[in-house]
Amino acid sequence: MDARLIRRPVLNLVSGRGQFLLTSTTPSRRHESSYRRSKQRLNVKPDSSFLLSNESPQQNHIIFNPPAAAPSVLNTPLKFLPKEDKRAQRLAATQAKLTPKPSRLPPPVKPPQRVPHHHLSDTDIAEIQRLRREEPDKWTSLKLGKKFNCSSMFITICLSQAGADHGWRDQKKTRLEDIKERWGPRRRMAHEDKLKRMQMALRDE
Amino acid sequence: MKRLRIERWSGQLLTPRTRTRTIQPCCLRQQQQKLASYTARSYSSSSAAKHPSPDDELVFEDEGEHPELSASDYPSIPSYPSPLPSAALESAKLAALHARLGIPKKLPLQTMARTLVDPSADPHKHFNNASLAQLGGSIMSYHVSEWLLCTYPRLPMTVLFAAQYAYSGPKTLQLVAREWGVETAAAPGEEVDPGLLQFSKLEPGTKYGANREGGTVRPDSRSYYRRGISSRVVYDDEFGDAIPKLKDQNEPLPAELAYSNFVKAVIGAIYLHSGAEPAKTFVKRHILSRHLAMPGLFQFKLPVRELSRLCNREGFEYPVARILSETGRLSRHPVFVVGIYSGKDKLGEGSGPSLQEAKTRACVASLKAWYLYSPGKDVPVPSDMESGKGAGERGWEPVHIDMGEVIH
Numbered sequence: 001m002d003a004r005l006i007r008r009p010v011l012n013l014v015s016g017r018g019q020f021l022l023t024s025t026t027p028s029r030r031h032e033s034s035y036r037r038s039k040q041r042l043n044v045k046p047d048s049s050f051l052l053s054n055e056s057p058q059q060n061h062i063i064f065n066p067p068a069a070a071p072s073v074l075n076t077p078l079k080f081l082p083k084e085d086k087r088a089q090r091l092a093a094t095q096a097k098l099t100p101k102p103s104r105l106p107p108p109v110k111p112p113q114r115v116p117h118h119h120l121s122d123t124d125i126a127e128i129q130r131l132r133r134e135e136p137d138k139w140t141s142l143k144l145g146k147k148f149n150c151s152s153m154f155i156t157i158c159l160s161q162a163g164a165d166h167g168w169r170d171q172k173k174t175r176l177e178d179i180k181e182r183w184g185p186r187r188r189m190a191h192e193d194k195l196k197r198m199q200m201a202l203r204d205e
Numbered sequence: 206m207k208r209l210r211i212e213r214w215s216g217q218l219l220t221p222r223t224r225t226r227t228i229q230p231c232c233l234r235q236q237q238q239k240l241a242s243y244t245a246r247s248y249s250s251s252s253a254a255k256h257p258s259p260d261d262e263l264v265f266e267d268e269g270e271h272p273e274l275s276a277s278d279y280p281s282i283p284s285y286p287s288p289l290p291s292a293a294l295e296s297a298k299l300a301a302l303h304a305r306l307g308i309p310k311k312l313p314l315q316t317m318a319r320t321l322v323d324p325s326a327d328p329h330k331h332f333n334n335a336s337l338a339q340l341g342g343s344i345m346s347y348h349v350s351e352w353l354l355c356t357y358p359r360l361p362m363t364v365l366f367a368a369q370y371a372y373s374g375p376k377t378l379q380l381v382a383r384e385w386g387v388e389t390a391a392a393p394g395e396e397v398d399p400g401l402l403q404f405s406k407l408e409p410g411t412k413y414g415a416n417r418e419g420g421t422v423r424p425d426s427r428s429y430y431r432r433g434i435s436s437r438v439v440y441d442d443e444f445g446d447a448i449p450k451l452k453d454q455n456e457p458l459p460a461e462l463a464y465s466n467f468v469k470a471v472i473g474a475i476y477l478h479s480g481a482e483p484a485k486t487f488v489k490r491h492i493l494s495r496h497l498a499m500p501g502l503f504q505f506k507l508p509v510r511e512l513s514r515l516c517n518r519e520g521f522e523y524p525v526a527r528i529l530s531e532t533g534r535l536s537r538h539p540v541f542v543v544g545i546y547s548g549k550d551k552l553g554e555g556s557g558p559s560l561q562e563a564k565t566r567a568c569v570a571s572l573k574a575w576y577l578y579s580p581g582k583d584v585p586v587p588s589d590m591e592s593g594k595g596a597g598e599r600g601w602e603p604v605h606i607d608m609g610e611v612i613h
Contacts, residue, residue, distance in 0.1 A: 007367065007370070070554065070555070070556065070570075071553070071554060071570075073500050073553070073570055073573040073574045073577055074500070074574075074577055074579075075574070076574055076575075076577070076578045076579075077550065077551065077552050077553070077571075077574055078550065079521060079547060079550045079552065080552070080574055080575050080578060081578070082578070082605055084605065085580065085605070101549045101550075102549070105527060105546060105549065106527040106528055106529055106544065107527060107528055108525050108526065108527050108528075109526040109527065109528055109543060109560050109564055110526070112525070197558075197562060198562065198565070201555075201557065201562050201565045201566050201569065202504060202505050202506070202508065202565065202569065203503070203504050203505075204500070204503065204566065204569045204570065204573065
């Protein structure tokens with residue numbers, strides 16, 4: 001969690017119950033110039049899940065077919081329910097019946113890195129720090145990670161512990177500033193929008 | 206000439222000491238007391254003891270009817286800073302407010318009138334709402350916080366502070382009081398209708414508490430000290446804000462603070478006149494019945510790392526981001542749907558225009574799903590046990606108490 005207090009306008013967050021009446025009264029707009037045209041446009045074929053098939057029940061029945069939407073965060077996943085919660089067992093039984101666990105999971109976003117752990121000695125770490133100190137441009141974290149068969153995260157930790165990384169960091173910063181200086185208005189705006197989008201993602205907006 | 210009978214003024218609210226004394230200079234501002242030497246003498250109990258004649262109980266409001274005093278040494282007419290308690294019985298506004306809120310009949314109109322007088326309007330403690338607001342504020346924040354803690358046991362401390370502020374902060378209480386139909390008096394005074402909220406209004410353009418001295422009650426008052434969340438729990442108020450050390454009660458204040466003091470005072474008055482249970486019901490109906498969009502209060506800094514720390518702490522498998530679906534990867538507007546899996550269980554999913562953003566959103570959704578766990582809508586709260594019906598039927602079932610937020 002972010003360690004500062006979040007103060008949003010209260011009006012957006014707290015609302016009386018009666019407020020929802022107002023929101024539903026926005027006028028609907030017709031974009032077609034004639035009734036016939038708009039009627040024609042709206043006459044789309046229903047989704048196959050709404051149509052009767054041979055398997056569908058013969059009597060009157062209720063179709064529960066909600067549109068595809070992102071799952072609500074208020075529905076706690078089964079794994080997150082505490083052990084003493086009475087709903088956990090019932091939910092587990094229902095979930096096992098309705099949605100059996102898939103045998104094959106979807107592909108990962110990034111293939112998992114297979115790097116050995118705890119295999120570098122103190123001399124190796126000293127070597128990493130020496131290489132970086134002498135030729136910071138050549139020995140980036142990625143290259144050092146490949147050479148010593150470890151993650152670049154581990155390299156970063158080694159270098160931050162050495163305390164000799166500050167000059168390199170400042171150089172990198174100034175170089176980035178120079179590049180940003182050369183940007184035109186469109187690229188600058190696109191960059192700012194990207195940063196804003198990332199902040200919005202952290203707030204889940 | 207008019208005779209004032211102080212004995213009849215809202216008998217329950219005056220202390221016994223006040224009631225035994227015939228007339229007390231309690232309603233007057235101090236400077237008026239200094240100025241009005243004659244009136245002060247006639248008011249004071251010492252002079253009443255010396256001359257126990259009925260004339261000493263009189264308050265002279267008409268200058269002309271006192272022949273023995275010349276116009277120069279007779280002081281200006283003493284006017285009270287707030288309306289007299291007897292005026293409460295004649296105010297239509299006040300009676301309507303009392304009826305509209307469904308306040309128990311035990312609470313008299315005089316007390317209702319007192320809840321509408323801010324210390325900035327009447328500095329005397331027996332005639333303003335300061336003590337009632339203090340009591341009612343603690344009762345309200347107790348009920349709100351116990352409800353929040355039992356309904357959402359895993360909320361991080363910052364979100365808990367924000368939720369407390371959204372339910373019982375001054376801005377919300379101002380909304381509540383305005384919905385009740387309470388209006389403010391233009392300026393406090395004796396002639397004001399007792400059904401109006403009376404306080405000294407802050408001049409436009411001035412900042413509240415700007416020239417206040419004395420700092421806060423925190424021991425680490427230096428500006429460069431870190432003000433962590435744990436120290437806020439110990440030193441600060443229920444919203445995580447610092448409490449000022451010295452506060453001038455006569456200081457003009459913004460409308461939202463006056464309104465919030467009024468709402469708190471109403472709760473305090475209900476507690477005093479009808480008991481704990483009606484006060485709790487009142488808080489439930491007017492404060493806790495409001496809908497708060499709890500998922501909107503969260504803001505994360507490093508959600509990916511926080512989620513991996515959470516899974517490590519709880520003994521779940523390491524969370525892996527997996528692509529559930531995607532469209533237009535090479536187009537201008539691609540959409541990726543990414544799910545976070547721990548083992549074979551899906552923890553959350555999110556969508557975005559890049560894999561990175563979709564993954565961040567999925568992690569945020571999973572963390573929110575963890576923090577927003579709720580045992581149910583009507584979770585028993587500790588104060589249910591105090592009333593007869595909750596305690597009698599079945600014993601106390603312990604609520605879920607969480608380990609605390611994830612530290613990464």
